[in-house]
Amino acid sequence: MSEHNELGRFLKSRRARIAPGRADARRRVAGLRREEVAALAGISVEYYVRLEQGRASRPSEAVLGAIGRALRLDVDERRYLDGLARPRPSGRPRPERVRAELTQLLAMMDRVPALVINHRMDVLAWNSLAAQLFFDFAAVTPRERNLARFAFLDAASEERFADWPEVARATVGALRLATSRHYDDEALATLLGELMMKSEPFRTWWAGRDVQQRTHGSKRFRHPVVGELTLRFEHFDLPGETGQRLVAFSPEPASPAASALELLAMWTAPAAS
Numbered sequence: 001m002s003e004h005n006e007l008g009r010f011l012k013s014r015r016a017r018i019a020p021g022r023a024d025a026r027r028r029v030a031g032l033r034r035e036e037v038a039a040l041a042g043i044s045v046e047y048y049v050r051l052e053q054g055r056a057s058r059p060s061e062a063v064l065g066a067i068g069r070a071l072r073l074d075v076d077e078r079r080y081l082d083g084l085a086r087p088r089p090s091g092r093p094r095p096e097r098v099r100a101e102l103t104q105l106l107a108m109m110d111r112v113p114a115l116v117i118n119h120r121m122d123v124l125a126w127n128s129l130a131a132q133l134f135f136d137f138a139a140v141t142p143r144e145r146n147l148a149r150f151a152f153l154d155a156a157s158e159e160r161f162a163d164w165p166e167v168a169r170a171t172v173g174a175l176r177l178a179t180s181r182h183y184d185d186e187a188l189a190t191l192l193g194e195l196m197m198k199s200e201p202f203r204t205w206w207a208g209r210d211v212q213q214r215t216h217g218s219k220r221f222r223h224p225v226v227g228e229l230t231l232r233f234e235h236f237d238l239p240g241e242t243g244q245r246l247v248a249f250s251p252e253p254a255s256p257a258a259s260a261l262e263l264l265a266m267w268t269a270p271a272a273s
Contacts, residue, residue, distance in 0.1 A: 005054040006179075007084040011037075012052060013209045014071040032071075040070035051085075058086050076177055080211040083180025098125040098244070106130075110265060112250050113231070119178040119243040120188050121147040121171065128268045129261070133221055133231075133249065134160070148175060148191065152199040162220035162228060172205040173212035182243075219249070226264050229257035 016031035032040075038048040043063060050056040051067075059067075064085055068078045098116050106114050106127040113129035123145040126137050135156065137145045151157045151164075151171050161167045175192065182188055195202040215235040222228050231249040238244045251257035 007081075008052040008054050010081065010084060010209050011067070011071070014073065014077065018072060037067065037070050041066040043067075076173070076211045076213050079213075080177050080180045083177075083183075087180070087183050096122065096124055102238070102246075109248070111261070112248050113261075114246065114248040116238070116244055116246055117147065118245075119182055120185070120191055121174070123147065124244065129265060130249075132223070132225075132264055132268050146191065147171065148195065152195050152202045160222055162222050167219065168201060169205050169210070170212060170214050172202060173210050174214070176206065176209065177211045177213055223260070223264065225267060226260040229260040230255075231257060231261070 015034075015037050018031045020032060020036070034048055034052065035045045038045040041048070041063070043066065047056060047063075048067075051059060061082075064078075064082055067073075068081060071077075073081060096118060102116065103125050106116070106125055109127055110129070113127065113133040115126040115130040115134075116124045118124060122142070123134075123137050131137050134147070135150060135154070148171050151161070151168050157167075158164045175188075178185075178188060179192070192206075196206065216233060218230055218232050220228060220230045229251065231251055233247060233249050236246040236248070238246060251261050
């Protein structure tokens with residue numbers, strides 16, 4: 001599902017962003033040359049060229065580490081490089097089910113929005129506050145319960161996310177990282193193809209080959225009932241559930257966002273019979 005020789009394209013994009021340490025009027029390329037990367041990594045130029053051209057099979061951990069240091073890769077970029085250079089088949093697709101106990105836990109988390117997603121950003125389970133924070137997951141098909149599709153193919157997302165460009169770029173980075181771990185995932189390939197065809201911002205950011213996995217941070221939402229609220233988010237990998245993560249959002253204590261979330265919880269609570 002990956003582009004032809006994505007490893008070479010990624011390495012080239014990373015060395016292009018590093019400014020050479022000295023001025024050279026004869027330099028015709030942006031960033032570092034191949035021979036400069038090879039020298040910094042302590043490997044032969046011939047081997048590095050073969051690696052960029054996709055002709056070197058399964059480089060060692062030591063070589064990848066040296067190249068990562070030479071190109072100043074961060075943790076997510078290093079994981080992406082490893083996935084490209086030494087791909088591991090993800091095996092036969094498993095049914096995307098969420099354990100009943102986990103669904104019950106989400107329902108009991110009535111004070112914070114929470115949901116379960118997979119590596120494709122499919123929303124597999126959610127509580128009522130999460131549906132209010134994003135969109136009504138129950139009202140759409142399983143295929144449409146996807147945060148990447150919402151971010152790029154639903155115009156409402158630009159109003160819902162106060163910092164939409166930041167959210168959208170983080171989404172692209174997470175999906176690109178997912179491709180190196182799940183390169184044989186046909187559903188992921190279908191999703192990426194749809195986003196490429198239908199969203200120009202997605203195509204632009206995808207071409208940048210930036211990767212990232214935001215496991216915590218803050219996000220600003222605009223809600224039509226309670227207005228703007230800033231919430232912290234945390235991602236928790238679920239043991240035994242490959243690729244599934246619990247994402248929970250919480251406000252700063254005694255903040256306007258906390259008051260807004262309490263109001264939203266009361267507004268969404270079912271009426272007593």
